[in-house]
Amino acid sequence: MSGSCSKQAFGPRLRFRVGFRPVLGENPSMPFSAWKKVLLVDLGFLGDTVHSIPAIRALTLSGVQVDVMTTPVGAELLALVPEVHRTWIVPLRRPSPPPWKNLGTIWAIRGQNYDAAITFVGSDRNLFSAAASGARERIAHLTGRNSCLARWGLTRTLPPRDRALPVFEQRLSALQELGWTGRDPGWAWAIPHNDQTWARGIVKSPALHLSVNAASSPLNEWPLDDWAETLKQLWKKQPEIHVFATGAGSERESARLGDLQALVGDPRLKILSDRLTVARLAALLQMADLHLGLDSGVLHLAMALGKPTVSLFRESIGRSGWAPRGERHQVLLRPCPCQSSGHSDCEGSRSKCLAEIKPEEVAEALLRAWPSTAAR
The missing domain is CATH 3.40.50.2000 (Glycogen Phosphorylase B;)
Known part of the structure; x- marks a missing residue:
């Protein structure tokens, strides 16, 4: 484990899948090609979600169903991305709501039996959510300070990418470490005609x-x-x-x-x-x-x-x-x-x-x- 320890969708969609284990490295990893249903944990602001979209599209173009755990504004944005199958919405505001406020959402997510849960944002909030998802693989790209407790339920952590790279390229690089071999698919949008x-x-x-x-x-x-x-x-x-x-x-x-x-x-x-x-x-x-x-x-x-x-x-x-x-x-x-x-x-x-x-x-x-x- 890297890092130090000091104490609703609109329009057509595609999908991802995730699962849960209590201790890092408890079970052997599934190969990337075996994933059918993945949860992306993306609890950030508008710009964070924008930069996750190429990775979402890369996963779906590999034949994976992608669901995203995101914020209300993130869900609005992802409604314009046809590849997203489903969004799970968790409020993000200051101050953040206590974790127990979202237990109903976490419980519903655990019932989905995802093959993998991935977060590209290394905050404790994202790490806790990935760890609690019930996915078989629970993977976090570490991007900053985080606590040992937040990393406890993960099965794998990825070290920080080169921060000189554009953020969306950093996230695609994390996928490459997991076995993805495709090309950057960029962004594609489905903006409603009435808008x-x-x-x-x-x-x-x-x-x-x-x-x-x-x-x-x-x-x-x-x-x-x-x-x-x-x-x-x-x-x-x-x-x-x-x-x-x-x-x-x-x-x-x-x-x-x-x-x-x-x-x-x-x-x-x-x-x-x-x-x-x-x-x-x-x-x-x-x-x-x-x-x-x-x-x-x-x-x-x-x-x-x-x-x-x-x-x-x-x-x-x-x-x-x-x-x-x-x-x-x-x-x-x-x-x-x-x-x-x-x-x-x-x-x-x-x-x-x-x-x-x-x-x-x-x-x-x-x-x-x-x-x-x-x-x-």
């Missing part, structure tokens, strides 16, 4: 999707006056661009979007402050020519939908695995003393390092990344 029709009624071409909020931490956010100045500079060069900004519907995010609208004062900026379903968000992103935003789940979804992106990042451990790669993506990065020292010098919720990025820099990156022809 696509709705998005066509919202988006005017050419279109920029803007996300100024980061649900994970306000320290991942950029000052609103800088966003406003960026749009003004963009419009000086390309006045025909329409911008639509979305949020998660929380009071704080809606207030930020309202403040942005007041700062910009231009009808070419359309604000959608109410929470959208993930299907509608995906449909809007699909209609956009480019996504501009922060280190957030929306960025990862835009990337997975094949959209060019411009994103603002502060340096952090594992950052290179999350930042989009390739010529179609512009990443504006600043060193973060808080991350390296472990001590925050930022005042309130304003990130000093991100504030060093200038609006002119972002506007120039947008113009470089803007596609010469719209591909939707």
Whole structure:
């Protein structure tokens, strides 16, 4: 065992399977090719689930039925992935609900007799859930700190992948260690027709999707006056661009979007402050020519939908695995003393390092990344 010890689905779906043993290594492992039904434990945020989808598709293309234990927002996203057979929904919020709140779900999962339960996210919550699944094989990719107790019921652990690799490639690499030999299948989406029709009624071409909020931490956010100045500079060069900004519907995010609208004062900026379903968000992103935003789940979804992106990042451990790669993506990065020292010098919720990025820099990156022809 690696690591140290210090005390509902919409549309068509495919499937996976899992089983349980109380002690690591108690039974000999089944070969990968023998798996018929697998449970993927994916209790994370939107971006985490986005990066699990290529691995889900790799398993199903190998003839495995895949079920996923996920969060409510993860279930919304996976409803757009035809290969997912079933989702088991567990709330993920702060503070997390006590484990006994989900015993009914765990009991139902144990009745499925899965061949394997796999988690690519090495948090205690994911490890406990994989261990309690009742699957024959209970496998965890260790990605960070975890407790001995969380690893107690696992039959196998996989060491961390190279964190310089994109996160989805790290997860495919974990599958390779388990015996998978296929090629990266990428992402494939089934966005409902009615959501696509709705998005066509919202988006005017050419279109920029803007996300100024980061649900994970306000320290991942950029000052609103800088966003406003960026749009003004963009419009000086390309006045025909329409911008639509979305949020998660929380009071704080809606207030930020309202403040942005007041700062910009231009009808070419359309604000959608109410929470959208993930299907509608995906449909809007699909209609956009480019996504501009922060280190957030929306960025990862835009990337997975094949959209060019411009994103603002502060340096952090594992950052290179999350930042989009390739010529179609512009990443504006600043060193973060808080991350390296472990001590925050930022005042309130304003990130000093991100504030060093200038609006002119972002506007120039947008113009470089803007596609010469719209591909939707």
